[in-house]
Amino acid sequence: MRLLNQIIAVSTINLKSLPQRFLPSLSTIVAVALVVGVLLAFMAMAAGFQRTLQGTGSPDIAILMRDGSQQEVNSVITLDQVRLVGEAPGIVRKPDGSPLISAELYVIVDGVKRSTGTKANLPLRGIGADGPALRPGMTLVAGRMFAPGSNEIIVGQALSKEFAGFDLGQQVRFGTTVWTIVGTFAMEGSVFESEIWGDVRVVQSLFQRGSSFQTIRVRMQDQGALDQIKAFSEGDPRLKLAVTSEQDFFAGQSSGTVKLIQYAGWPLAIAMALGALAGALNTMYSSVAARSREIATLRCIGFGGTSAFIGTLLESLVLAVIGGLIGALAVWLLFDGASTSTLGQGFTQIVFSIALTPALVAQAMVLALGVGLIGGIFPAWRAARLPIAAAYAQG
Amino acid sequence: MTDFSLVLANLFSHKLRTALMMVAILIAFLIFGFLAGIQNGLDNVGGKAAESRLVTVNKINFTQPMPVAYVNRIRAVAGVDNVSFANWFGGYYQDPRQVIVTFAVDAETYLQIYRDDIAMAPDQRAAFLSTRIGMVAGRKIAERHGWKVGDRIPLSSNIYTNKNTGTQTWDFTLVGIMDPASEEANPDFILFHKEYFNESVTFGRDTAGWIVIETADPAQNGAVADQIDAMFANSPAETSTDTEKAFGQAFLAQLGNITLIITWVVGAAFFTILMIVGNTMAMAVRERTKEIGVMKTLGFPDGRIFRLVLGESLLLSLLGGLPGLGLAALGLSAIREGIGMPGLALAPFWAGVAVLIMLALGFLTGIIPAWNALRLNIVTALGRQ
Numbered sequence: 001m002r003l004l005n006q007i008i009a010v011s012t013i014n015l016k017s018l019p020q021r022f023l024p025s026l027s028t029i030v031a032v033a034l035v036v037g038v039l040l041a042f043m044a045m046a047a048g049f050q051r052t053l054q055g056t057g058s059p060d061i062a063i064l065m066r067d068g069s070q071q072e073v074n075s076v077i078t079l080d081q082v083r084l085v086g087e088a089p090g091i092v093r094k095p096d097g098s099p100l101i102s103a104e105l106y107v108i109v110d111g112v113k114r115s116t117g118t119k120a121n122l123p124l125r126g127i128g129a130d131g132p133a134l135r136p137g138m139t140l141v142a143g144r145m146f147a148p149g150s151n152e153i154i155v156g157q158a159l160s161k162e163f164a165g166f167d168l169g170q171q172v173r174f175g176t177t178v179w180t181i182v183g184t185f186a187m188e189g190s191v192f193e194s195e196i197w198g199d200v201r202v203v204q205s206l207f208q209r210g211s212s213f214q215t216i217r218v219r220m221q222d223q224g225a226l227d228q229i230k231a232f233s234e235g236d237p238r239l240k241l242a243v244t245s246e247q248d249f250f251a252g253q254s255s256g257t258v259k260l261i262q263y264a265g266w267p268l269a270i271a272m273a274l275g276a277l278a279g280a281l282n283t284m285y286s287s288v289a290a291r292s293r294e295i296a297t298l299r300c301i302g303f304g305g306t307s308a309f310i311g312t313l314l315e316s317l318v319l320a321v322i323g324g325l326i327g328a329l330a331v332w333l334l335f336d337g338a339s340t341s342t343l344g345q346g347f348t349q350i351v352f353s354i355a356l357t358p359a360l361v362a363q364a365m366v367l368a369l370g371v372g373l374i375g376g377i378f379p380a381w382r383a384a385r386l387p388i389a390a391a392y393a394q395g
Numbered sequence: 396m397t398d399f400s401l402v403l404a405n406l407f408s409h410k411l412r413t414a415l416m417m418v419a420i421l422i423a424f425l426i427f428g429f430l431a432g433i434q435n436g437l438d439n440v441g442g443k444a445a446e447s448r449l450v451t452v453n454k455i456n457f458t459q460p461m462p463v464a465y466v467n468r469i470r471a472v473a474g475v476d477n478v479s480f481a482n483w484f485g486g487y488y489q490d491p492r493q494v495i496v497t498f499a500v501d502a503e504t505y506l507q508i509y510r511d512d513i514a515m516a517p518d519q520r521a522a523f524l525s526t527r528i529g530m531v532a533g534r535k536i537a538e539r540h541g542w543k544v545g546d547r548i549p550l551s552s553n554i555y556t557n558k559n560t561g562t563q564t565w566d567f568t569l570v571g572i573m574d575p576a577s578e579e580a581n582p583d584f585i586l587f588h589k590e591y592f593n594e595s596v597t598f599g600r601d602t603a604g605w606i607v608i609e610t611a612d613p614a615q616n617g618a619v620a621d622q623i624d625a626m627f628a629n630s631p632a633e634t635s636t637d638t639e640k641a642f643g644q645a646f647l648a649q650l651g652n653i654t655l656i657i658t659w660v661v662g663a664a665f666f667t668i669l670m671i672v673g674n675t676m677a678m679a680v681r682e683r684t685k686e687i688g689v690m691k692t693l694g695f696p697d698g699r700i701f702r703l704v705l706g707e708s709l710l711l712s713l714l715g716g717l718p719g720l721g722l723a724a725l726g727l728s729a730i731r732e733g734i735g736m737p738g739l740a741l742a743p744f745w746a747g748v749a750v751l752i753m754l755a756l757g758f759l760t761g762i763i764p765a766w767n768a769l770r771l772n773i774v775t776a777l778g779r780q
Contacts, residue, residue, distance in 0.1 A: 024678065027670040034663045041659075066556075068491040068563055073458070074553045076598070108456045118648040121456060175455045175633055207459070208631070212598070271422050272664055278419040279671030282412055286678055343649045347458065 006303050010311035013294070014287075015318060021290060024283040025319055031276035032323025032371055033330065036364045038272055040331040040356060042265025043363070046258045048355035049342065053254035056190035057246035058136050062091075062229055064216040064241040071346045072106040072215050073123075077241070079103075079211040084239055088232045090225030091218040102128040103213040105203050108348055109174045109196070111163040113341065120163060120341070123348040124153070124174065124196045126203030134217045135187060143168050143183030148199050151206075154183035156193035158351035162341050166196070177206045191250060194341070194351040217246070253345045273371055280375025284316050288383045295383055296391035305384035312383045316376025317369065324368030328361045398699070402706045409679065413711065416672050420715025420756070421722070423668040424749060428723020430657045431745035437647055437654070439579065439738030444511050445639035449608040449620055452642070454633040458483075460602035461632045466501075468626060469606060474619045476611045479504035480603035482592060485553040486585060488540055495536060496584035497550065499592035508609050512580035519544065519571030523586075530587040531571035542569050550585070556597045565595065579737045607639070665752070673760040676708050680764035687768050688776025701769040708761025709754065716753035720746060 018025050064085055065075035085091075086099040093099050105126035113120045129148065132138055146152035153172075160166045171180050179198065187193050204211065220226060226245055233239040244252075288295070295308050336356040344350035406413055451469065453459035463480070470478045479501050486497025498505075502524055506513060515523070515531065523529045530550070532542065542548060551564045573582040593600050610619050620636035627634045637645070647653070680687075687700060724741040731739040 024674050027674040030670050031667045034667045038660055038663050066563075068487070068551060069485075069553045070491055070494075071553075074485055076554065076556070108458045110454070110456045116648065116652055119645050120649055121458070175453070175459075176629060176631060207455075268426065268660060271426055272667065275419040275422040275664070275667060275671070278415040278422075279667070279675075282415050282671065282675050285412065286675075340651065342651045349649065 003304065003306060006307035007310045010298065010303065010307040011314045014291075014311045014315040017291070018315070021283075021287055024286055028276075028280045028283045028316075028319045028375070029323040029326065031279045032320050032368050033327035035269055035272045035276045035371065036324045036327030036368050037330050039265060039269035039367060040328055040360060040364050041335055041354075042261055042268070043360045044331060044335060044354045044356040045340070046261040046265070047357055047360060048352045049261070049350070050254045050258050051355050052189060052191060052350060052352040053250050053344075055188060056192065057248075057250040059245050059247045060136075060220050061134055061246040062218050062220050062226055062243055063246050063249050064218070064229075064233065064243050065214070067240050067242045069242070072104075073108060073347050075106075075214045077103065077213040077216060079213070081239055081241070082213060082216055084236060085216050085218065085229075085233075085241070088218070088229050090221050090228035090232075092221055100130050100133060100219050102131040102134050102217045103200065104128065104131065104215050104217065105200050105207070105209060105212075106214045106346075107203065107207050107209075111159075111349075112165065113349075114162060114164045115340075121343065121348045122159065122163060122196060123194070123346070124198060124203060126200030127197050128200050131197070131200075131217075134219055135192065137190070138185055138187045138192070140183050141186045143181075146182055146198055149202060150199065151177060151179045151202060152182045153179045153196050153198040154185055155181055155196050156351075157184050157186050158189070158193035158339065159195065159349075160184055162194075162339060162349075162351045174206075189353070191253075191344070191350055194349060216241075220245075256345060257342060269367065273367055277371050277375050280316060280320065280371055281378065283319070284312065284376050284379035285382070287315065288312060288379045288386075291383075292386055292391040295386055296388045299386070299388050308386070309380045309384035312380035313373070313376040316379070317372040320368045320372025320375070321365070324365045327368070328356070328364060332356050398703060398706070402703055402710055405679075405683070405703070406707050406711060412675060412679070416675055416711060417715035419668050419671050420712060420753075421719035423664045424716040424719030424753070425723050425726075426664045427661055427749055427752070428720045428741055428745075429726060430661055431749070432723065432727040432739050432741050434654060434657055435740060435742045435745060436736045436738035437644070440640065440643040440647060444577075444579070445643065447610060447613040447616075448508065448639040449610060449616060449623075449636050450639050450642045451606040451608065451623055451634045451636040452604075454624075454635040457605060457642075459632070460599065460604055461606070461634065463601045463603050465627065465632075465634070466603055466606055469608060469623055472619060472622055472626070474611050474615045474622075475608055477504060477508050477609040478606060479508050480589075480606045481505065482589065482599070482602065482604040484555065484587075484592070486550050487553060488548070488550055491551070491553055494553065495550075497552075498584060498586055499589045500586050501589050502586065505586065505607070508607055509582075510576070512576050513582045514574040514576035515571050522570040526568060526570050527588060528565075528567055528591055529570035530567040530585055531573050532569060532585045533573050533581075533583040535583055536585060537569065537572055544569055544572060555592075555599060557595050558597050559595050565591070575737070581737050608636075665756070669756065669759060672708070672711070672756065673763075676711075676760045677764050677767075679707075680704055680768055684771065684776045687771055688773050691771070691773050691776070697769045700771075701765045704765035704768045705758070705761040708764070709757030712753045712757030712760070716749065716756070720749050 069075035082103040086101050091099050107124050108121045109124045111120050111122040141157055146154055155166045165172055166181060168181055168184055171178050230243045233241045233243055335354045338354045339351060341349045341351040453461050466478055466480050469475060481498040481500045484497040484499050486495045487493055488495060523531050546569045548567045548569050549564050550567055556563055557565055567587060575581055610616055616638055623636045624634050727739055727741055
């Protein structure tokens with residue numbers, strides 16, 4: 001109990017006297033804040049990108065692509081293959097018995113990024129009549145659906161915000177053809193919001209794709225249907241298509257980019273943390289030096305070394321925590337929710353929102369506490385071991 | 396005792412503190428050096444030769460093909476010396492997840508245009524030009540897969556289907572290995588003949604993915620590019636022509652504003668260091684108030700004291716910064732070998748910028764303490780506890 005009282009007393013003195021060491025303490029706080037800020041900015045970017053891809057795609061929808069193509073843009077599917085897939089077991093059919101199926105074309109067109117004015121690859125997806133029915137969660141937020149057979153397109157709201165020239169009612173030129181934007185759609189912040197949609201037959205003819213497609217989407221009746229469709233595709237030499245659930249397909253697209261951002265962010269943050277640690281150690285050593293007489297006096301009147309140790313360590317930790325919180329708050333205020341885009345594995349831009357999650361803040365606070373702990377423990381040890389006579393002899 | 400040894404003695408009077416500050420500065424310049432190297436790599440995409448080459452792509456997007464007839468029409472444009480073209484094959488070897496950059500090219504003109512980039516033994520070059528199903532691979536690719544010249548290599552495409560076999564796989568004979576012909580070049584790809592491509596694909600025949608042009612005079616690049624694009628205006632496949640370098644950098648810009656991110660990170664790192672070192676220097680000089688008072692009493696002029704303190708912070712900055720820069724250069728060269736990005740190096744320009752920053756850092760952190768030391772009154776200094 002006595003020890004606890006001593007610790008509380010010393011800690012209070014240390015913290016209350018912080019304003020006397022304002023500048024050195026501030027430098028530690030700022031250093032830790034910047035370390036945490038850099039780390040969180042990178043991690044929040046990675047998390048936002050991952051969230052967008054993982055929030056895309058339904059587990060009930062199957063995507064069929066040419067085997068080995070990996071990406072929608074590479075795949076080629078013939079009209080005959082589309083007809084064959086329509087006969088597959090396990091797929092949902094409409095009341096008239098025909099399959100709910102959308103054969104789609106995925107071509108890349110140029111757009112201009114608003115923020116930088118640079119060219120960007122944007123996906124123009126030609127979808128079939130059943131396309132919207134195979135996109136649960138899709139809603140038109142403005143305008144209307146494109147009319148079949150026309151040069152009309154609808155655009156995802158993320159794309160419209162991020163890239164210039166895709167506002168409702170505007171016309172865009174792809175090559176020699178002019179398209180009118182008649183609607184804007186939302187789809188729960190998914191990758192689809194970074195796309196342009198038109199009638200697949202019009203896209204086929206204006207891009208000279210004949211009757212070829214790139215992917216087929218069908219709705220599955222139940223969980224076992226994926227294996228049924230796979231077996232069906234394997235069993236027919238005319239098909240041999242790769243079958244995945246839409247959810248798995250998009251989840252598999254995030255790892256490369258996310259790893260790249262994380263591999264850039266962590267080493268940078270750790271290097272900066274080492275720099276901040278050097279600063280924290282300096283601050284705390286000088287704090288101990290400045291208080292050496294005070295510590296010696298306390299020791300003379302019966303305070304133990306433990307209270308000096310804990311008091312100093314606590315001071316360092318408090319500075320680091322304040323710094324960490326400021327860094328996290330700054331990232332939250334400056335970046336959280338900000339929209340940006342990068343080139344996805346499908347070779348087109350994916351718009352995503354930077355997402356600062358509590359888990360990331362916790363990780364960053366661990367780093368901040370690490371700096372505070374190591375930056376405080378050695379000076380605290382010195383404070384605890386300070387020879388009383390030497391402290392008075394100084395100065 | 397010279398002034399320099401005085402500065403040194405002052406700097407190392409607190410060994411631990413000085414060492415810690417040097418570590419902090421070292422890390423800041425390590426970060427700076429690394430990021431400057433990456434920026435340099437991005438700026439040098441394609442190397443210098445790329446500035447004298449033009450690339451024509453479909454205006455809709457560079458993934459859309461153009462009719463192969465464009466090649467001969469471009470060849471006739473005044474100011475054009477050489478023209479070649481290529482198609483993206485989407486190649487992979489066994490594992491579809493590991494894409495190998497593979498181009499179907501008009502071999503003779505392609506090797507001519509890239510003569511300063513691709514080095515190949517003359518007999519291998521001749522063998523490539525005369526072997527219909529021959530392919531040449533960058534040395535790194537061949538080594539990675541254990542291929543030797545003469546090997547039969549089945550290469551697959553994630554896009555095309557082979558008409559002759561109904562599969563996605565083509566048989567090639569590896570007839571040559573490509574090495575970089577200059578320091579900036581990086582032929583980390585596979586080339587094969589467009590004739591073989593054309594006769595065996597089920598679609599995509601007689602198209603050019605992109606057309607590469609060597610101009611007679613780089614000063615005329617803009618005029619030639621305009622002329623080419625005007626020639627195909629209002630055709631079903633309009634074109635967009637730019638220098639190869641601009642094309643490469645536009646593509647990199649699609650990844651994101653990397654320059655902006657680098658600027659922010661470097662800014663954050665330096666602001667941190669400025670705070671830490673500035674504070675510590677102020678503290679170090681404040682602790683020496685009595686010493687400075689004694690020096691002044693002994694007749695040290697104010698200017699000399701000013702220089703001593705400023706010299707200390709400048710020396711500290713250089714002692715921490717230069718090793719940091721050196722470590723960055725070493726690290727960059729190690730990574731450069733690994734990933735084959737030729738421009739990834741600490742360019743003299745950026746090293747110069749770094750040294751200027753070191754001097755600025757030393758100056759900024761030392762100027763206030765030096766000024767205070769200069770102004771210090773002897774009576775106050777000696778009286779202070």
